[in-house]
Amino acid sequence: xxxxxxxxxxxxSNIDVWDRYVGHQFVQRLGDGKLxxxxxxxxLKQDYIFLIHFSRAWGLAVAKTEYLDEMKFCADTISALIxxxxxxxxxxxxxxxxxxxxxxxTRENLANMAYTRYVLEKGLSGDFLDLIVSLAPCIFGYGExxxxxxxxTFHKNYExxxxxxxxxxxQATCQDVGRILDTAFERRVGHPTDPAPRWDQLKSNFRVAxxxxxxxxxxxx
Amino acid sequence: xxxxxxxxxxxxSNIDVWDRYVGHQFVQRLGDGKLxxxxxxxxLKQDYIFLIHFSRAWGLAVAKTEYLDEMKFCADTISALIxxxxxxxxxxxxxxxxxxxxxxxTRENLANMAYTRYVLEKGLSGDFLDLIVSLAPCIFGYGExxxxxxxxTFHKNYExxxxxxxxxxxQATCQDVGRILDTAFERRVGHPTDPAPRWDQLKSNFRVAxxxxxxxxxxxx
Amino acid sequence: xxxxxxxxxxxxSNIDVWDRYVGHQFVQRLGDGKLxxxxxxxxLKQDYIFLIHFSRAWGLAVAKTEYLDEMKFCADTISALIxxxxxxxxxxxxxxxxxxxxxxxTRENLANMAYTRYVLEKGLSGDFLDLIVSLAPCIFGYGExxxxxxxxTFHKNYExxxxxxxxxxxQATCQDVGRILDTAFERRVGHPTDPAPRWDQLKSNFRVAxxxxxxxxxxxx
Amino acid sequence: xxxxxxxxxxxxSNIDVWDRYVGHQFVQRLGDGKLxxxxxxxxLKQDYIFLIHFSRAWGLAVAKTEYLDEMKFCADTISALIxxxxxxxxxxxxxxxxxxxxxxxTRENLANMAYTRYVLEKGLSGDFLDLIVSLAPCIFGYGExxxxxxxxTFHKNYExxxxxxxxxxxQATCQDVGRILDTAFERRVGHPTDPAPRWDQLKSNFRVAxxxxxxxxxxxx
Numbered sequence: 064x065x066x067x068x069x070x071x072x073x074x075x076s077n078i079d080v081w082d083r084y085v086g087h088q089f090v091q092r093l094g095d096g097k098l099x100x101x102x103x104x105x106x107l108k109q110d111y112i113f114l115i116h117f118s119r120a121w122g123l124a125v126a127k128t129e130y131l132d133e134m135k136f137c138a139d140t141i142s143a144l145i146x147x148x149x150x151x152x153x154x155x156x157x158x159x160x161x162x163x164x165x166x167x168x169t170r171e172n173l174a175n176m177a178y179t180r181y182v183l184e185k186g187l188s189g190d191f192l193d194l195i196v197s198l199a200p201c202i203f204g205y206g207e208x209x210x211x212x213x214x215x216t217f218h219k220n221y222e223x224x225x226x227x228x229x230x231x232x233x234q235a236t237c238q239d240v241g242r243i244l245d246t247a248f249e250r251r252v253g254h255p256t257d258p259a260p261r262w263d264q265l266k267s268n269f270r271v272a273x274x275x276x277x278x279x280x281x282x283x284x
Numbered sequence: 285x286x287x288x289x290x291x292x293x294x295x296x297s298n299i300d301v302w303d304r305y306v307g308h309q310f311v312q313r314l315g316d317g318k319l320x321x322x323x324x325x326x327x328l329k330q331d332y333i334f335l336i337h338f339s340r341a342w343g344l345a346v347a348k349t350e351y352l353d354e355m356k357f358c359a360d361t362i363s364a365l366i367x368x369x370x371x372x373x374x375x376x377x378x379x380x381x382x383x384x385x386x387x388x389x390t391r392e393n394l395a396n397m398a399y400t401r402y403v404l405e406k407g408l409s410g411d412f413l414d415l416i417v418s419l420a421p422c423i424f425g426y427g428e429x430x431x432x433x434x435x436x437t438f439h440k441n442y443e444x445x446x447x448x449x450x451x452x453x454x455q456a457t458c459q460d461v462g463r464i465l466d467t468a469f470e471r472r473v474g475h476p477t478d479p480a481p482r483w484d485q486l487k488s489n490f491r492v493a494x495x496x497x498x499x500x501x502x503x504x505x
Numbered sequence: 506x507x508x509x510x511x512x513x514x515x516x517x518s519n520i521d522v523w524d525r526y527v528g529h530q531f532v533q534r535l536g537d538g539k540l541x542x543x544x545x546x547x548x549l550k551q552d553y554i555f556l557i558h559f560s561r562a563w564g565l566a567v568a569k570t571e572y573l574d575e576m577k578f579c580a581d582t583i584s585a586l587i588x589x590x591x592x593x594x595x596x597x598x599x600x601x602x603x604x605x606x607x608x609x610x611t612r613e614n615l616a617n618m619a620y621t622r623y624v625l626e627k628g629l630s631g632d633f634l635d636l637i638v639s640l641a642p643c644i645f646g647y648g649e650x651x652x653x654x655x656x657x658t659f660h661k662n663y664e665x666x667x668x669x670x671x672x673x674x675x676q677a678t679c680q681d682v683g684r685i686l687d688t689a690f691e692r693r694v695g696h697p698t699d700p701a702p703r704w705d706q707l708k709s710n711f712r713v714a715x716x717x718x719x720x721x722x723x724x725x726x
Numbered sequence: 727x728x729x730x731x732x733x734x735x736x737x738x739s740n741i742d743v744w745d746r747y748v749g750h751q752f753v754q755r756l757g758d759g760k761l762x763x764x765x766x767x768x769x770l771k772q773d774y775i776f777l778i779h780f781s782r783a784w785g786l787a788v789a790k791t792e793y794l795d796e797m798k799f800c801a802d803t804i805s806a807l808i809x810x811x812x813x814x815x816x817x818x819x820x821x822x823x824x825x826x827x828x829x830x831x832t833r834e835n836l837a838n839m840a841y842t843r844y845v846l847e848k849g850l851s852g853d854f855l856d857l858i859v860s861l862a863p864c865i866f867g868y869g870e871x872x873x874x875x876x877x878x879t880f881h882k883n884y885e886x887x888x889x890x891x892x893x894x895x896x897q898a899t900c901q902d903v904g905r906i907l908d909t910a911f912e913r914r915v916g917h918p919t920d921p922a923p924r925w926d927q928l929k930s931n932f933r934v935a936x937x938x939x940x941x942x943x944x945x946x947x
Contacts, residue, residue, distance in 0.1 A: 118346065118355060119630075125343025125362060126404070127851045131370075131388075134339060138362040141346060145356050167352075173619050173720055180622035183347070187629045188561075188790045190853040253923050260916050278615055340851075348630045394941055398836050401843035408850045409569045409782075411632040474702050481695050499836055560788065560797060567785025567804060568846070573830075576781060577808050583788060583801040591794075609794075625789070 067241030096218025116179035206237035288462030317439025337400035427458035509683030538660025558621030648679035730904030759881025779842030869900035
């Protein structure tokens with residue numbers, strides 16, 4: 064399970080918050096099945112709203128690059144998010160008698176809002192790389208969580224969720240995003256070992272986004 | 285051939301420049317086949333660069349809305365532009381021994397730059413509707429031109445181009461964009477006959493974008 | 506104390522959250538002097554970071570208009586925020602032996618981040634009016650709080666703060682912003698009584714921003 | 727006359743277009759007084775519109791940084807542009823019986839539009855440094871032109887213009903912008919001699935902006 068060089072650097076230099084994020088109590092309870100169903104549903108509803116703004120951020124990424132491969136990848140990601148991932152939420156919620164309308168009317172919580180707006184704002188103030196780095200903890204964190212939970216023994220309660228993020232498709236997406244991140248870095252900063260004051264800014268950006276992910280788990284516990 | 289209410293209003297109130305755009309000498313020569321091949325190729329090369337920035341503008345549109353139907357439509361449009369329309373340019377140019385690399389290195393002319401940057405900037409300063417209105421002359425103009433040329437007798441020289449824009453698929457796209465525009469207006473301004481100072485701004489925005497399309501034809505003549 | 510028509514409309518239609526914001530426990534304790542000093546200092550430190558992003562939002566407002574009077578007003582506001590209001594924070598903190606460096610290194614809390622990024626993001630997705638409406642609860646709320654506290658009997662502990670926001674200068678600023686908001690609405694939407702679907706969006710935007718202000722008080726209690 | 731390290735690098739690597747810009751026929755005729763008055767007035771009218779969008783770009787720069795010194799400098803620049811430089815245009819035009827209203831209604835030409843929208847769009851897609859680099863040719867080019875013309879013998883026809891840009895105040899502004907650019911580079915890229923793929927992008931950005939300045943002179947000849 065390797066999602067590229069730049070992610071490794073960013074993660075290693077923020078390993079304290081990263082571990083708190085991917086090893087969060089919410090995640091453990093997903094794995095051992097002890098997360099109350101209503102907490103899971105509330106999380107899914109918040110995550111549905113999250114995905115709307117997350118998709119918007121990938122749209123902004125299209126606007127922020129002139130490299131065709133980056134544009135293409137980001138456009139495909141929006142489609143995957145809207146047509147696949149959001150539908151997954153709609154389906155699971157439908158099984159709980161939550162309609163799509165109800166889902167759309169979810170009242171966004173503070174932690175949710177803070178994270179997505181932070182990301183979108185990075186897309187306003189920074190360049191393509193700044194935006195992708197702020198999106199990274201979400202993509203790769205779910206990848207690591209899914210891979211770890213699905214490789215061990217896990218309770219069947221949240222099997223579909225674990226199966227999705229631990230599955231081949233999502234893991235392939237993570238590796239694609241890893242490549243896009245590596246290329247974006249190479250094009251805009253250079254070799255990972257070059258001296259670059261931007262490293263500090265990117266690490267700090269990644270750290271804040273990771274903390275906001277922790278805040279998102281906290282808000283759903 | 286109807287592309288919706290709002291487009292009709294915008295076009296009718298700018299009919300002088302609209303007619304100069306869709307009836308431009310460049311268009312006539314496409315129809316009667318008298319456009320020199322090298323002019324056509326130069327136009328295609330400029331248009332290739334145009335489509336990169338045009339796709340970016342649709343990406344920005346995704347970022348500027350929270351309506352899922354609008355997001356979805358804009359995301360699909362980016363994919364269509366990158367995967368279909370730009371490939372058409374790549375193929376036609378390949379027949380003329382112009383490689384994809386050569387195509388990518390086209391030096392963007394002033395008229396081209398003015399138009400795409402105007403659109404992207406509207407997306408920065410205005411809202412979703414302002415952005416879509418600035419994109420409208422391109423979409424609908426090519427639709428009208430394609431429909432008119434393909435419904436008459438036209439020279440076979442530029443048959444593939446005429447066939448593309450006069451064809452079912454592109455005409456369906458125009459009608460979809462027409463619906464998106466009508467809905468976007470309804471959601472953000474109201475009924476087309478309501479008093480609204482924004483009408484003046486939208487008409488002026490549409491006018492400038494249409495003039496920039498004329499500038500683009502001029503630069504390719 | 507009147508800050509214009511549009512603010513009145515927005516406030517009246519969100520009076521439930523508005524009252525919770527301007528009548529918040531934090532505000533009461535500022536007035537009766539029972540707010541612990543360390544809470545006040547923590548608030549000032551958060552507010553210092555808030556003002557950086559708030560100033561950035563006014564910068565974005567300059568970029569989002571082509572009306573010279575609006576540009577001028579927003580540019581003057583940035584200067585006032587940076588040169589006057591932020592200096593006030595620096596001075597009060599200096600009296601508590603908090604250096605400017607320490608102030609700059611304040612760790613932004615979640616509520617703080619959520620509010621400023623929400624505002625900046627409205628500036629990305631919406632137009633000038635959407636941005637100003639999201640800024641309004643901060644400007645006018647402090648105006649109302651300052652005016653009310655300073656017109657009654659209040660404890661001397663937080664006299665400088667109360668004096669600033671209840672004072673002539675800040676009250677004049679509120680009236681100026683009120684005029685800018687009225688004009689921005691008139692130019693972009695029309696008469697306040699016209700039918701306009703945007704009213705719902707603007708009210709909802711104002712409501713969310715007001716709730717984020719409550720969140721900010723909560724986080725400092 | 728030195729405007730900092732980064733400007734020197736950018737200029738030297740684009741010296742061919744730079745020389746065509748600062749040595750343009752329009753500039754020569756300003757110096758020898760042979761520029762027809764009506765051409766000068768047309769230029770001033772276009773430049774008035776230019777300054778509106780140029781000021782907006784500095785507003786965007788405020789939104790794109792979190793460094794207080796950069797924010798302050800950009801905010802002061804907007805004020806100087808609106809309150810000083812635009813007033814200069816208003817005054818000179820008033821002497822020619824052109825009212826402020828007439829000035830505001832100037833029909834923006836294509837070259838003008840291409841340049842300002844290019845700059846604003848760089849502010850959307852890139853970071854603070856990308857935006858400042860795209861603004862640089864305007865600031866420093868006028869500085870070099872003013873310094874050169876005013877240090878030689880020049881015809882009195884355009885003395886106020888030459889005196890403004892060759893004068894102490896404007897030259898000091900250029901040195902301030904030079905320092906801001908050097909610092910912005912140091913903070914975001916590193917030492918000018920470090921390996922950095924961004925150099926190519928920044929040079930190309932500077933080159934395009936310089937060519938757009940040439941286009942602006944061309945359009946006013």
